Amino acid sequence: MRLLITRPQPERVVAQAQEHFDVTLRQSTQPLSDAELVQSLAEFDLIMPTLGDRFSAAVFAQVPEPRARLLANFGVGYNHIDVAAARAAGIPVTNTPGAVTDATADIAMTLILMTCRRAGEGERMLRRGAWAGWHPTQMLGRHVTGRKVGIIGMGRIGQAIGRRCHFGFGMAVIFHNRSVIDPGFPAQQVPMAEALAADIVVIAVPGGASTHHLIDARALSQMRPDGFLVNISRGDVIDEAALIAHLQAGGIAGAGLDVYEHEPHVPEALRAMENVTLLPHLGTAALEVREAMGLMALDNLLAFAEGRPLPNQVN
Incomplete structure (x- = not known):
């Protein structure tokens, strides 16, 4: 399954993702642009977005038949994702509670x-x-x-x-x-x-x-x-x-x-x-914490890929 990871991640997270998925690791530290948001829904099976990647209702409306089947958010907060629009598109959303x-x-x-x-x-x-x-x-x-x-x-x-x-x-x-x-x-x-x-x-x-x-x-x-x-x-x-x-x-x-x-x-x-x-949004800025967040997001991705219940579904 094709997985888009929208920001650079700790090496441990990337290595584990690559063991299970065909990974595209985006190198920019900036949020996805509107065009990239639409492209991600159309071209990838799975997406690991994070803060600032604004999957709004307008974005979902541009992809009436998305290829994407899961948004496994990196982070506990997911207010950048319109979960109702994701649900209407048949795309579950997960997050990473506890790790942060x-x-x-x-x-x-x-x-x-x-x-x-x-x-x-x-x-x-x-x-x-x-x-x-x-x-x-x-x-x-x-x-x-x-x-x-x-x-x-x-x-x-x-x-x-x-x-x-x-x-x-x-x-x-x-x-x-x-x-x-x-x-x-x-x-x-x-x-x-x-x-x-x-x-x-x-x-x-x-x-x-x-x-x-x-x-x-x-x-x-x-x-x-x-x-x-x-x-x-x-x-x-x-x-x-x-x-x-x-x-x-x-x-x-x-x-x-x-x-x-x-x-x-x-x-x-x-x-x-x-x-x-x-402070420049340092809340979770420790290597072991970011690794735990990424690995929790991967747990959700693997559960989906294996047909198991999603551990941290929010919608």
């Missing part, structure tokens, strides 16, 4: 610490030669240990963040989630407005139409003026323009972002703010 959980939770903690303790600002000061030496009131940030964290979205990643906050930093954990859950450690489920009023708010919801601009101007207004916002979910969960306006007005103390509404574009207004930590 701990790495993404670690990046959330990185952003919490960097933003609250002004680590990025301090490093920039040192690199430009502006550090004049230690003194008692230099760069006073926010103590993280013992604070209250509000987690929006208590799935696998939200729970992993909560465990790190509770057990590692003695933080009081409150959370908002669509369904009632017991995360298995001391944490209180609360309405969204209450979670937003915590000292530190972490966004960990899935991407997609239901969460687009979930954190808008109204939600931001429910945060504390001395609160911090961290986003490791999807960029368009936050209304970026509203966030910029809120930060400029002093509505919150700072933000830590690993994802952006129009990646890879990051507004100059955000880049200019010293109280904002900006």
Whole structure:
């Protein structure tokens, strides 16, 4: 079966794919163009897409009888794929849950610490030669240990963040989630407005139409003026323009972002703010994690090829 892997992958993933499939490995690190999206559906049996490969309803409409039989997404988030349109075309979609959980939770903690303790600002000061030496009131940030964290979205990643906050930093954990859950450690489920009023708010919801601009101007207004916002979910969960306006007005103390509404574009207004930590979508950027993601995507591909149930079907 012909398999298209849309981006460069770790060598271990590519080698295993080549043992089972006729692999075309695309060398560009950029998302598929509209023409490439259409071509992939028409010419390949299987596709391993990833973030930015926008398989929209319009793309599916251009290929009424696709050759493609499976989209095995590399990544847990799949809001770049119109799953309803894929279903209508007879193409199942899978993802890679679990493989990304701990790495993404670690990046959330990185952003919490960097933003609250002004680590990025301090490093920039040192690199430009502006550090004049230690003194008692230099760069006073926010103590993280013992604070209250509000987690929006208590799935696998939200729970992993909560465990790190509770057990590692003695933080009081409150959370908002669509369904009632017991995360298995001391944490209180609360309405969204209450979670937003915590000292530190972490966004960990899935991407997609239901969460687009979930954190808008109204939600931001429910945060504390001395609160911090961290986003490791999807960029368009936050209304970026509203966030910029809120930060400029002093509505919150700072933000830590690993994802952006129009990646890879990051507004100059955000880049200019010293109280904002900006990471280039590093959530899963560790070799063993990316290997695990690729191998999980391959598990789905092999299950399809062998006629077995798909382990991680989302549609």
